Amino acid sequence: MDIATLTGIIGAFGLVLTSILMGGSMAWFINVPSLLIVVGGTMGATLINYPLAEVMGVLRVTKNVFLTRNQPADQLIPTLVDFAKQARQEGMLSFESKLDEIKDRFLAKGIQMAIDGMETGAIADVLGTEIAYVEERHRLGADIFSTMGTFAPAVGMLGTIIGLVQMLMQMEDPSNIGAPMAVALLTTFYGTLLANLLFLPISGKLKIRSKQEMLVKQVILEGVISLQSGDNHRVVEQKLKAFVSPKARDDGSE
Numbered sequence: 001m002d003i004a005t006l007t008g009i010i011g012a013f014g015l016v017l018t019s020i021l022m023g024g025s026m027a028w029f030i031n032v033p034s035l036l037i038v039v040g041g042t043m044g045a046t047l048i049n050y051p052l053a054e055v056m057g058v059l060r061v062t063k064n065v066f067l068t069r070n071q072p073a074d075q076l077i078p079t080l081v082d083f084a085k086q087a088r089q090e091g092m093l094s095f096e097s098k099l100d101e102i103k104d105r106f107l108a109k110g111i112q113m114a115i116d117g118m119e120t121g122a123i124a125d126v127l128g129t130e131i132a133y134v135e136e137r138h139r140l141g142a143d144i145f146s147t148m149g150t151f152a153p154a155v156g157m158l159g160t161i162i163g164l165v166q167m168l169m170q171m172e173d174p175s176n177i178g179a180p181m182a183v184a185l186l187t188t189f190y191g192t193l194l195a196n197l198l199f200l201p202i203s204g205k206l207k208i209r210s211k212q213e214m215l216v217k218q219v220i221l222e223g224v225i226s227l228q229s230g231d232n233h234r235v236v237e238q239k240l241k242a243f244v245s246p247k248a249r250d251d252g253s254e
Contacts (some may be wrong), residue, residue: 002065002067002205004176005065005205005214006066006166007197009197011034012197013197015127016193016197018134020066024032028182029072029186029189031182031183031186033140033181033183033184034159034186034187034189034190035190036185037155037156037158037159037162037187038155038156038159038187038191038194038222039190039192039194039203041151041155041158041159042148042151042152042155042191042194044149044219045151045155046144046147046148049122049147050144054140054144055144057141057145058140058141058144061137061141061143061206062202062206064138064171064206064209065209066204067204071211071216072212072216073215073219073243073244074245075215075243076216076219076220076223077237077240077241077244079231080219080220080223080226080227080235080236080240081236081237081240083095083223083227084111084113084223084226084227084232084233084236084237085233086229087230088230088232088233089207089228092111092114092228093115093228095114095115096115097254098197099111099112099115104218104220106127106130106220107220107223107224109127109130109223109225109239110123110220110221110223111224113126113127113224114224114227114228118228120225120228120229121226123151123225123228124221127217127221127224128219128221130217131214131217131218131221133209134213134214135177135214136215138206138209138210138213139207139209139210141206142203142204142206142207142210143144143203143204145176145200145201145202146197146200146202148194148195148199149194149195149196149203150195150198150201152189152190152191152192152194153191153192153195154189154191154193155187155191156188156189156190156192157188157191158186158187159183159184159187159188159190159191160184160187160188161184162183163180163181163182163183163184163185163187164180164184166179166180166183166184167180167181167184182188216242218243219240219244222239222243223236223240226239226240
């Protein structure tokens with residue numbers, strides 16, 4: 001579980017809720033017509049903008065916001081350096097019995113191709129293509145949430161217009177103005193809340209997660225190519241450290 005994401009959501013919505021309760025009743029901010037306009041309108045516009053399969057598939061990508069599964073790139077380097085030592089001493093065939101122990105499927109796939117004797121260029125093409133398509137799938141998930149973050153305030157404004165029209169049509173009876181005015185204000189509130197505290201932050205976190213995963217895969221790709229080429233483990237270490245920050249390189253050396 002990603003503590004930053006969980007803390008951010010609880011903190012942001014908690015502070016909004018606290019400010020509401022300090023000024024009055026929570027019931028004042030619950031309006032079913034406003035929720036229907038914002039949530040229904042946002043989802044409807046998103047379905048118009050994207051195919052249904054892509055919108056449903058984004059639910060699988062969303063779990064990356066709350067779960068951190070990838071091993072950091074700098075922690076992966078010692079493993080690949082050890083693999084380079086083994087490859088130089090015992091050859092690539094020595095990895096055949098250990099493939100089941102490798103948890104990262106991308107790394108296992110690269111080593112399997114090296115064991116099968118594929119050329120470094122072919123390995124780079126296959127793994128590079130997989131990286132590109134994974135990145136594209138992640139980008140689509142982030143784009144969908146970004147689009148929802150754009151639609152939500154706009155749909156909220158639409159609800160505000162609806163509420164104002166209803167209010168103006170009932171100006172002769174002041175007792176009937178309250179409900180339309182609530183719709184007018186709360187739709188904007190809901191749209192702004194969902195966009196800025198949920199949809200757009202999720203989109204940003206997905207982009208960060210994607211960059212982190214792509215970095216790990218690039219390190220693996222470079223490491224597998226080095227293994228296949230028979231590079232010295234010290235050369236492999238210096239190549240892979242070029243992918244991480246200077247602080248991570250220093251920590252790894254220590």
